Amino acid sequence: MIIEIGHFALILAFVLSVLQSVVPVWGAVKGDRRLMAVAPPVAGMQFLLVGIAFAALMQAYMVSDFSVLNVVENSHSAKPTLYKITGVWGNHEGSLLLWVLILVLFGALVAAFGRNIPMELKAATLGVQGWVTAAFLLFMLATSNPFLRLSPAPMEGNDLNPILQDVGLAIHPPLLYVGYVGFSIVFSFAIAALILGRVDAAWARWVRPWTLLAWMFLTLGIAMGSYWAYYELGWGGYWFWDPVENASFMPWLAGTALLHSAIVMEKRGALKVWTVLLAILTFSLSLLGTFLVRSGVLTSVHAFATDPARGTFILGILVLFIGGSLALYAWRAPMLKQGGLFAPISREGALVLNNLLLTVATASVLVGTLYPLVLEVLTGEKISVGPPFFNLTFGPLMIPLLMAIPFGPFLAWKRGDLAAVGQRLYVVAGLALVAILVSAWWHGTQQILAALGVGLAVWVICGAAAEILSRARFGDVGLSTGLARLAGLPRSAWGTAFGHAGMGLTLLGIVAVSAFQEEKVLTIRPGDSVEIADYTLNFSGLAHRTGPNYVDDVGHFDILRDGRQVAVADPAKRLYTARQMPTTEAGIVTFGLSQIYVSIGEVHADGGADIRLYHKPLVTLIWIGCLVMSFGGVLSLLDRRLRVGAPKPARRKVAAAGQGGD
């Protein structure tokens, strides 16, 4: 019964989304307030209905209702409760339902909190959001319905893919989807602006916070996914340039570009037409990612859907939305007024450079991801595009981008003075040089490129700090006034600094692990010990253990430093009984920012095991950097100027305290 209510709610939501697609847009074009007023309540209602559908499916998972096909295929009565909940979105149908839930959530958020948005813009935006919702709900109801019944109901389900039985599944997809799908609202804003033929100050003011919100979640989602792969897949890598990873990375790159171009548009009224295009492209890449993952055109760890009917349907949605929006753009964009002139060397110029490099980087990831598919379809020829390709094409684009980061916030709007900025950055350059020398001295000159990488990271991190410190002007005004000035800085200035510093931290982690990691591959027997970095690991043997739905062999290592025990590691080789599928549970111990990583391979009859042992220096910075970046996003979002629905204009006094720019 509950399942039928959920099914019915989903159908009702579809009907409402069709209504929302037509009525408010018509009202916005004709200037009819009554029609426009339909949008907010309908958007709220859709969220409620899809929420009911989602709750119904979750209930079926909780009670292991095996009369529901989706539950049979992806659940098992012995599965721990947490994985029964997360199992709801650990499959094609359920994850689409989560996708749509977030889509309508964003519509409802705009309806609820967008009181300051001009009425036409709001109605048209919600209308466009309705188009996307209608398309995906139709897709679900037609090809991917999670509410199908099965008769007779089997006694037991097939269990969830063991790799997905992890807290990672509780956090990673929801975060990722909020990011991914969050860009839909920015897309809807852009299309609404094109329909109304107006990109004005209100539009600019509204796009940035929504972009920022989606971007933050996407950053966290990608970082979480990366850490999940790192500890779960058992070979210690954190980024594989897998097409599914690329599918989420491309919207992130484009979204980062959008975030920066939106600043120019908001502050200076320039780059309007380009920002609208980026908004369209960013969500198009989200849609493309959904297509790649959901259609099953890729066969990779993440793709749990393989059905050509679905693929064709999603491809249809993709072509319709991307083609349609780009056509609309080509038709309407020339009517939008450009504004805000600036010299090449200026804050705007720096942000344009950022956009150029990020867009080209996106293109390089896009071509690398799609090329093998397209080539195979066109010629039947199969090629592989893997990490070496991306390192060669994507990598070099990041170097000038990272080098330019510290300059950007120092440059004045309209026309900047590069030499003057250089002078203010010479201390930072000095610090970077010291970092290069120390690193080269420590690790030897063969690692000179790694040393340069460390220098680049220090340059980015200290550059961010320098910008904040220079705004305080401790040298001119003394300590207490300086501190007061720091406290009075606009939060968006702090946001920029944290965002950039986070990027630097991630880079530092990547460089350190790539260049300075130690690795050992060996067979170890009980009583043996092995040394890595400054640590000694004593292996005391393997124990057999039985979990709720798996059995595993757990190895036990005592980790010693200077003869004293400092930690233990218990890596395991696990077998999930329902699917007879083995997984590796790595033993990871964190020391400061570095980690020791042990994973077990082959287990021998004599109680010994093949192990892979790594010392990964500063590896945690990769993810800490992402957290810091997202924290920067939070700060920016809390800025008074951006606060959603802030009733009063920004306090002039505070803004004036920030040096010139803000």
Place this chain on the structure above:
Amino acid sequence: MRILRQLILALAMLAAALPAAYAVAPDEVLDDPVLEHRARELSAELRCMVCQNQSIDDSDAPLAKDLRILVRERLVAGDTNEQVVDFLVARYGEFVLLKPRLSVQTLVLWGLAPLALLIGMAVLYRGARKRRGTAPVAASGATRLSEDEQAELDRILTRDKQV
């Protein structure tokens, strides 16, 4: 040229996330550290064909193991890196390479990003030259307010006066 290529490669490795992950089993490791190092470098660029986007260096699959051993056998027999790669391509096709070779078929793949960068720079350069005539301080074209916005503005202004 070789040095330049190595430099670019190394820089690229610095900047991009390089998966540092190995599935090599202890019994496969060669005694000669130089040969072993070459074997590892080669393995990272070869695809495990039955896997999902993994190099033979990362994969636990039996085929990957066979290929790792094969690569090491060729190296011990005295092959250069290029000869090993050619041997594997002759046997398994271009599919085995994670970094496709430049050819007519992969021209777009390799050329697109540099081309996009050049076009982008050209567009920006032209835009900057066009703008040089006008003073950069010129105010941006003021956008007209809609009736709603004007009403809202009036409302806010009068409210502030009352306070």
